[in-house]
Amino acid sequence: MSDKSGFFERVYEVCRKIPEGRVTSYGAIAKYLGAARSARMVGWAMNSSHNLEDVPAHRVVNRKGILTGKHHFGGSNAMQQLLEAEGVKVQDLQIIDFQKYFWDPMKELS
DNA sequence: AAATTGACCGCGC
DNA sequence: AGCGCGGCCAATT
Numbered sequence: 001m002s003d004k005s006g007f008f009e010r011v012y013e014v015c016r017k018i019p020e021g022r023v024t025s026y027g028a029i030a031k032y033l034g035a036a037r038s039a040r041m042v043g044w045a046m047n048s049s050h051n052l053e054d055v056p057a058h059r060v061v062n063r064k065g066i067l068t069g070k071h072h073f074g075g076s077n078a079m080q081q082l083l084e085a086e087g088v089k090v091q092d093l094q095i096i097d098f099q100k101y102f103w104d105p106m107k108e109l110s
Numbered sequence: 111a112a113a114t115t116g117a118c119c120g121c122g123c
Numbered sequence: 124a125g126c127g128c129g130g131c132c133a134a135t136t
Contacts, residue, residue: 006133007132007133008133025118025119026117026118026119027118027119027120030118030119030131035131035132036119036120036131037118037119037120037130037131038118038119038130038131038132039118039119039120039131040115040116040117040118040119040130040131040132040133041116041118041131041132041133042117042118043116043117043118044116044117044132044133044134045132045133046117047116047117047134048133048134057117060117061117062117062118062119063118063119063120067117068117068118069117070117071117072117073117
């Protein structure tokens, strides 16, 4: 652990710090890591994080609050179910009041 | 070993 | 105001 050799390890760490009932965007995480332009990389990190149980990737959505990666959660609406189960209202793969549930790592963690 | 994709975001026209 | 493209790092084929 403490393997800072990878950009991913850092992403996992932030994802794990996401409180329940809260969501964040790829760009926010990327920006917190100092790579605002590497938002795509965050998506890849999640792909690996899929093997890790400590990383709630279902709390990570895109900038619009849309569950872009719900297809990677098993091909079902599992991701939406998980969010709703935590108190986040999701409609048609889009989070309602996304701005209200938005959790900024560099603003909350700072 | 090289080329392409990948759960994105911000800017340009 | 709407559509398109380039950029970032790494993994996959």
